Amino acid sequence: ANSVQVDNDIRIRRELITLKDLIGGGQFGNVYKAIYQNPETDEKMTVAVKVCKTDAEPADTQLILQESSLMRNFRHAHIISLIGVCVDSPMWLVIELAPFGELREYLQQEKDWLPNKTLILFCSQICDSLVYLHSTRFVHRDIAARNILVCSPQCVKLADFGLSRALDYDAVYTASRGKLPIKWLAPESVNYRQFSMASDVWMYGVCVWEIFSLGIKPWIGVSNADVIMHIEQGARLQCPDKCPPSFYNFLRNRIWAIEPHKRPTIDQIFGIVCDVKRQIDRN
Numbered sequence: 496a497n498s499v500q501v502d503n504d505i506r507i508r509r510e511l512i513t514l515k516d517l518i519g520g521g522q523f524g525n526v527y528k529a530i531y532q533n534p535e536t537d538e539k540m541t542v543a544v545k546v547c548k549t550d551a552e553p554a555d556t557q558l559i560l561q562e563s564s565l566m567r568n569f570r571h572a573h574i575i576s577l578i579g580v581c582v583d584s585p586m587w588l589v590i591e592l593a594p595f596g597e598l599r600e601y602l603q604q605e606k607d608w609l610p611n612k613t614l615i616l617f618c619s620q621i622c623d624s625l626v627y628l629h630s631t632r633f634v635h636r637d638i639a640a641r642n643i644l645v646c647s648p649q650c651v652k653l654a655d656f657g658l659s660r661a662l663d664y665d666a667v668y669t670a671s672r673g674k675l676p677i678k679w680l681a682p683e684s685v686n687y688r689q690f691s692m693a694s695d696v697w698m699y700g701v702c703v704w705e706i707f708s709l710g711i712k713p714w715i716g717v718s719n720a721d722v723i724m725h726i727e728q729g730a731r732l733q734c735p736d737k738c739p740p741s742f743y744n745f746l747r748n749r750i751w752a753i754e755p756h757k758r759p760t761i762d763q764i765f766g767i768v769c770d771v772k773r774q775i776d777r778n
């Protein structure tokens with residue numbers, strides 16, 4: 496009945512999926528652990544299935560599908576991969592399972608023993624995934640610890656970017672959730688709704704800050720309106736205890752430059768992150 500256009504190779508027959516435990520609920524619907532039986536190899540694999548809410552607008556469904564096809568083309572060690580989609584309502588998105596869940600929760604739970612080595616490893620992995628996305632000219636627009644999942648104690652992956660882009664950003668965050676992620680956004684994104692590789696770089700900086708803060712949210716106790724004012728007056732997030740000071744200065748002075756063109760590219764940042772990582776690994 497619906498005329499949703501989609502590449503056939505992205506479709507998965509629903510009979511091949513068995514839903515298991517509920518993992519969590521998000522803005523688009525519930526996420527379940529599930530078993531997927533690959534029709535070509537007959538092998539069973541554990542996956543995550545996002546069951547999209549049935550009240551989604553048809554236009555949203557179309558957008559989700561378009562972005563899903565795009566996302567399918569991204570193959571990277573630190574990006575959660577999309578396995579396929581059961582298209583008919585309720586739409587199911589079948590994605591790679593991250594057994595250790597959300598990064599923020601993981602950091603909070605494991606904070607007493609997590610070494611700096613691991614924190615910088617996570618920073619380097621996310622940076623690596625952005626180097627890859629930016630090399631394809633893809634702008635993520637929602638880089639934050641809440642969008643990073645933990646696949647193993649030594650491996651994190653960027654998740655879920657198809658959806659945040661697919662639906663109108665402002666509509667999703669302001670109208671339905673009242674949740675424009677102001678505290679993560681570059682000033683030009685807040686002021687002019689401009690998103691670019693340079694605004695991703697700013698957000699990556701906030702994400703690094705979250706990692707070294709072991710899952711604390713940025714600007715706690717400060718209102719959204721005050722955050723942008725503070726930033727324009729030159730204030731920045733403070734150095735987390737665990738963050739090497741030289742790396743913090745790089746965040747503060749370069750990555751969080753007010754003018755987008757003054758920020759380093761993600762490739763330049765990757766070089767710096769690798770240097771910091773080597774230093775930490777030596778100690």
Ligand code: ADP
Pocket residue numbers: 518519520521522523524525526543545575590591592593594596597644654655
């Ligand atoms: P939101 O819509 O708020 O971004 P999601 O729908 O992405 O949330 O996810 C909802 C919950 O499901 C979260 O708690 C997240 O930890 C979990 N989750 C989402 N995707 C995966 C996955 N691939 N592997 C494991 N857990 C996941």
